Amino acid sequence: MSKKTYLAIGAHIGDMDLTAGPLLAKASLAGHRTCFLALTPGERGHPKLSPHEYKKQKIKEGKTFAERLGSEFKVLDHSDGFLESDQKTQLEVADIIRDMKPDVVIAHWNDSIHSDHRHASTIAEQARFYAGLPMKHDLPRHGVKRFVYAENWEDQENFAARSYVEIPDEAFTLWHESIQVHAFARGETYGFMYIDYYSGLMRSKGCLAGVKRACAFADKEAPGLEKL
Ligand SMILES: [Zn+2]
Numbered sequence: 067m068s069k070k071t072y073l074a075i076g077a078h079i080g081d082m083d084l085t086a087g088p089l090l091a092k093a094s095l096a097g098h099r100t101c102f103l104a105l106t107p108g109e110r111g112h113p114k115l116s117p118h119e120y121k122k123q124k125i126k127e128g129k130t131f132a133e134r135l136g137s138e139f140k141v142l143d144h145s146d147g148f149l150e151s152d153q154k155t156q157l158e159v160a161d162i163i164r165d166m167k168p169d170v171v172i173a174h175w176n177d178s179i180h181s182d183h184r185h186a187s188t189i190a191e192q193a194r195f196y197a198g199l200p201m202k203h204d205l206p207r208h209g210v211k212r213f214v215y216a217e218n219w220e221d222q223e224n225f226a227a228r229s230y231v232e233i234p235d236e237a238f239t240l241w242h243e244s245i246q247v248h249a250f251a252r253g254e255t256y257g258f259m260y261i262d263y264y265s266g267l268m269r270s271k272g273c274l275a276g277v278k279r280a281c282a283f284a285d286k287e288a289p290g291l292e293k294l
Pocket of ligand 1: 078180
């Protein structure tokens with residue numbers, strides 16, 4: 067089996083843990099290299115803690131979650147709520163893609179109720195484009211073969227599932243145990259029951275795919291149903 071690399075690019079720590087986490091848990095268990103990259107820590111997402119305090123907590127939670135999955139964890143220091151899809155940030159992420167050489171990149175869908183998510187989607191798309199260009203650079207160019215969009219309740223507008231990936235029990239259990247480290251996912255910030263929502267979503271997508279559990283991904287290029 068050739069070893070693949072999966073890179074999930076989220077706006078805030080936790081976004082990709084919830085949506086791409088089950089796929090990366092499955093890939094990690096199969097011996098592939100997996101990485102969660104957050105463009106901002108998501109430090110303004112707590113009603114009581116200061117951004118400074120919550121940033122420390124979020125980084126700890128993100129690191130712990132990734133460690134439990136056997137994944138790598140990276141976070142950039144952009145400001146939560148103020149993420150811009152500028153060329154500097156796109157090139158910053160392109161360097162990570164050149165360095166890691168992912169086979170599969172998972173991004174936010176473009177239409178989101180959260181501006182950071184919309185910008186994170188464009189940053190990931192443009193970063194992939196720049197990573198594939200020959201440039202005066204000490205890192206060689208890298209072409210990402212599969213670029214897909216994760217299903218996120220905040221990014222639902224016009225999201226059309228194209229690929230369904232089965233999530234076996236072992237991967238689901240690893241994800242479900244690991245995701246508990248995130249206070250927001252447990253419903254402790256604004257009360258949305260993320261873990262229940264995404265656990266239920268995997269069952270409902272599994273029904274559509276004819277398996278026990280599945281994650282759905284949108285895709286602008288492939289005809290769908292291709293293995294991730
Ligand atoms: Zn987010």
